[in-house]
Amino acid sequence: VIAVDLFGQPADYDALGVIAEREDLFVLGDGAQSFGATLNGKKVGCLADVSTTSFFPAKPLGCYGDGGALFTDDDDIAVIARSIRQHGKGQQKYEIDRVGLNSRLDTLQAAVLLAKLVVFEDEIENRRRVASAYDQALNDDVIIPAVLPGAKSVWAQYTVRTKCRDQLAAHLKTAGIPSAVYYPRPMHLQGAYLAFGAGESSLQVSERLSQEVLSLPMHPYLPSEEVERIGEIVCSFEHS
Ligand SMILES: Cc1ncc(COP(=O)(O)O)c(C=O)c1O
Known part of the structure; x- marks a missing residue:
């Protein structure tokens, strides 16, 4: 189930979690508009199995170009996500395990975000x-x-x-x-x-x-x- 947190507030993850569990699905939370929001005291980023956000300038935490992040506490998914982020990289240098992307957060954008996080x-x-x-x-x-x-x-x-x-x-x-x-x-x-x-x-x-x-x-x-x-x-x- 892909839930989109529209306009800045989290989707109803409690209700979605019940459906996902019953149907043996996992929940992916799109927090592009809701980064920084909470639901019952829990922050966006830990409300779903995997959550994403966008740091596009129009977002609540915006950089000066393109950027984004993915959050999960599932170690297996984290390994795969890091690999996809960098051309499908495997454990070793120049080892490619899967078809990937170039989705690294640019250093300059990261510097802007660090300043804006304050x-x-x-x-x-x-x-x-x-x-x-x-x-x-x-x-x-x-x-x-x-x-x-x-x-x-x-x-x-x-x-x-x-x-x-x-x-x-x-x-x-x-x-x-x-x-x-x-x-x-x-x-x-x-x-x-x-x-x-x-x-x-x-x-x-x-x-x-x-x-x-x-x-x-x-x-x-x-x-x-x-x-x-x-x-x-x-x-x-x-x-x-
Ligand atoms: C709800 C939502 N999801 C995803 C995106 C896409 O973000 P990005 O362009 O950084 O991948 C946006 C931004 O427009 C958005 O508002």
Whole structure:
């Protein structure tokens, strides 16, 4: 089972774990958007058999180019992952055991990450402050994001829902406020995966949400006054 921690909070790993155990499957957690988040006090990275994250600049802990990491406490998987990371390398130098990749974390990116790790916890706190300010500013005007009981989000995105999504995005744009749709087309309707799913109307919740979601500006240094201003502009649309 591949679980994706969307918008900064962990998926429901307790529920998924029960299903995986019953069906003799393992859980791979995609923590690209949730690195730093917790579920019932446990950090992302140790919630699934194997977890991954991304250090792409747009992520909560972003470097200045490409980067990522994989976490597991399974020694056998760790050996294989390290091998794949480096061209399928075996135990000895120039010994190739499998078809691999070049997925080493570049030294310069690692240096950037080490520096940014120092302020990472503060940045997460700031993101939480921004999210609470949005919660207050928006109230009932749009559907605000819910966080799973026991979860603490790192707020990679602050994503609201409204049936008038495209009109609201246009209204914000007129006021000079950027917004983004994550994601306009669900996975089962993507060309690459069409053959594996049951097509249109087969996953109606995903399809509806892809029409309704809108992510508002979110970063750790967004001033509260700016969040209030964005809130007022959203409200002025709803009430117009
Ligand atoms: C949920 C999720 N998974 C995976 C990725 C891919 O990350 P990367 O491009 O670093 O491999 C992203 C980034 O866009 C993401 O948001």
